[in-house]
Amino acid sequence: MKVEALKYRTVFNSGGHAALEVGIMSDKRWYFSQIPSGQSAGEREAKVFSVPEVQSVWKKINLQAEGRKFKNLAEFDDFILRLDGTERKTVLGGNVLLGLSLAFARALADGKRMELWEILREEFFGKVRGVEYPVIYANLIEGGVHAQNNLDIQEYLVLAQTGPNPIATVGELIAFYETLGEYLANKAKLRPLPIGSESGYNLIWRNNEEPITALAKIIKATNLPFRIGLDVAASEFYEDGAYRFEGRKKTTLNLRNIYAKYFKKYPGLISLEDPFGENNRDGFREIMKNSEGRLVVGDDLTTTNPKEIERCAREKLISGVIIKANQIGTLSETCLAIETAHRNGLKCIISHRGQETEDVFLMHIARAANAYGVKIGAPGRERILKYNELLRLYP
Ligand code: PGA
Ligand code: ZN
Numbered sequence: 001m002k003v004e005a006l007k008y009r010t011v012f013n014s015g016g017h018a019a020l021e022v023g024i025m026s027d028k029r030w031y032f033s034q035i036p037s038g039q040s041a042g043e044r045e046a047k048v049f050s051v052p053e054v055q056s057v058w059k060k061i062n063l064q065a066e067g068r069k070f071k072n073l074a075e076f077d078d079f080i081l082r083l084d085g086t087e088r089k090t091v092l093g094g095n096v097l098l099g100l101s102l103a104f105a106r107a108l109a110d111g112k113r114m115e116l117w118e119i120l121r122e123e124f125f126g127k128v129r130g131v132e133y134p135v136i137y138a139n140l141i142e143g144g145v146h147a148q149n150n151l152d153i154q155e156y157l158v159l160a161q162t163g164p165n166p167i168a169t170v171g172e173l174i175a176f177y178e179t180l181g182e183y184l185a186n187k188a189k190l191r192p193l194p195i196g197s198e199s200g201y202n203l204i205w206r207n208n209e210e211p212i213t214a215l216a217k218i219i220k221a222t223n224l225p226f227r228i229g230l231d232v233a234a235s236e237f238y239e240d241g242a243y244r245f246e247g248r249k250k251t252t253l254n255l256r257n258i259y260a261k262y263f264k265k266y267p268g269l270i271s272l273e274d275p276f277g278e279n280n281r282d283g284f285r286e287i288m289k290n291s292e293g294r295l296v297v298g299d300d301l302t303t304t305n306p307k308e309i310e311r312c313a314r315e316k317l318i319s320g321v322i323i324k325a326n327q328i329g330t331l332s333e334t335c336l337a338i339e340t341a342h343r344n345g346l347k348c349i350i351s352h353r354g355q356e357t358e359d360v361f362l363m364h365i366a367r368a369a370n371a372y373g374v375k376i377g378a379p380g381r382e383r384i385l386k387y388n389e390l391l392r393l394y395p
Helices: 051-065 073-084 094-111 116-124 166-188 210-222 252-265 281-289 306-314 331-343 361-369 381-393
Strands: 005-012 018-026 029-035 135-142 155-161 227-231 242-245 248-250 269-273 295-298 320-323 347-351 373-375
Touching: 005 051, 005 094, 018 094, 029 094, 051 073, 051 094, 073 094, 073 116, 073 331, 094 116, 094 331, 116 331, 116 361, 135 166, 135 210, 135 347, 155 166, 155 210, 155 269, 166 210, 166 381, 210 227, 242 252, 248 252, 252 269, 252 281, 269 320, 281 295, 306 331, 320 331, 331 347, 331 361, 347 361, 361 373, 361 381
Parallel strands: 135 373, 227 269, 269 295, 295 320, 320 347, 347 373
Antiparallel strands: 005 018, 018 029, 135 155, 155 227, 242 248
């Protein structure tokens, strides 16, 4: 496929910050991508370029890529990765590389009259067949840096297993979100309820446990087959060798005991993401030994890096992993990260970012790879587009 022309412009993400849109022209048609960004980004993530930084490297990219032909996505990604030449994408920017990679993939897919997910499956997931319906990870109560409240834990998620009739599950999830909202509005005597970055409710709570109790209560009351997950994003409250939790300093062991208590009290709590800081490997190792079948999920720990995922799997630090394409930079590397995770027996949860755009590419990655889960926020605002794409791709 020939790259006939390239362009970029600034759009705005859900946080109102500048986000990158990249366009690639092939066969006289333009194909676009929009790149989300993290709010609680891990320190090993690919570098995000600001608008002036993108401007300063665009000419070089244009000169090199315009008019060139590539036989597939891997070849194109390889070419842009070589132009950058760094592990953390500090020369061209991770958002720039992903923007290019995704726009190219869309052009390639259209040229072959295929969907984006079909191109990804053909090129990177040769052995994957059929369809596996994903678990939706819906962040319904927000804290940490995604909200303006007193919760240290960043996300309280409802986990909904979809099946051959995903519209039913999505409908139940939307009803659940509304029922929870009604309950919380009455409890807090507050209308309308404030919401956080991912459209989850953003309220003041007695402690970090209370939202789990609320979710468990509504699950029981509605009798829906939903489970609970937490994304602690513990790197965000780790400072000077300790965790600052509920206004007090906590050691790794203190935190582990808190999680043990949650596990005991809430059997429906089956997924725990980033329970410790991204450099606290011992914390992960210990909790994995005592997780009793629950998923221990790496996000800031692994940053969608195939080498890190392999290492964490070998060291038995995690049983699941968050996949965010912009943490690593290109779709090829993202697919390799998933393949590495699957080869090591880890479950993959393909995830949005705190600051999303209207692009729905994450759902195509999930469909291509038959991923275990998709993390797409509460069913509101720009996040609902991901739900609708799920319904389109998983009929
Ligand atoms: P982020 O976290 O702010 O780093 O994108 C989002 C998430 O994990 O849901
Ligand atoms: Zn996370």
